[in-house]
Amino acid sequence: MGLSHLGIFHTVIGVAAIIAAIISLIRRGKIDLSQLSGKIYFYGTLVTSLTALGLSSVKGVNPGHILALLIVILISVAYYLYAKKTGNNRSRFIENFFLTFSFFLSLIPTVNETFNRIPVGHPLANGPQDPLIGKTLLVLFVLFVIGSILQFRKQKSINKVV
Structure with missing residues (x-):
């Protein structure tokens, strides 16, 4: 597979963050920063996105760097809303959406790298343009849209109760 030490660290932390997000989404219907799984997602995604800036086979800034920076912005704003705009209000809609959107964006390079590396020697895909990656x-995008709609509806009902 040919991963550097930084690449291995990046991958391990990234996998932990993705698993934490999935656990949070299944248990709570959202990535909940008040729960351990949400905290693992936040910090793991932050570290993974920042280490992605040091990983590239191409010189200079590339789309992967831009994606990593966008993810850092999304989770940072979501964390700010979580920490500073407490209570069940409109801020929860943005917080939920930004965290879920950051998770979806994290899956783009994850799918690409996984499908182009595994199984070793006979990867599932032959480059980022492979139809399997696109499909x-x-x-995942359809699931993101459906999940976002469900989160919005759930948060709307929570906001009405309080």
Whole structure:
């Protein structure tokens, strides 16, 4: 597979963050920063995005760097809303959406790298333009849209109760 030490660290932390997000989404219907799984997602994603800036086979700034910076901005704003705008209000809609959107964006390079590396010697895909990657990302995008709608509806009902 040929991963550097930074690449291995990046991958391990990134996998932990993705697992934490999935656990949080299944248990709570959102990435909940008040729970351990939400905290692991936040800090793991922050570290993974920042280490991604040091990983590139191309010189200079590339789309992967821009994506990593966008993810850092999304989770930082979500954390700010969580910490400073407490209570069940409109801020929760943005917080939930930004965290879920950051998770979806994190899956783009994850799917690409995984499908182009595994299984070793006979990867599932032959580059980022492979139709399998496109179809997988389309399914994940549809799940993201459906999940976002469900989160919005759930938060709307929570806000009405309080």
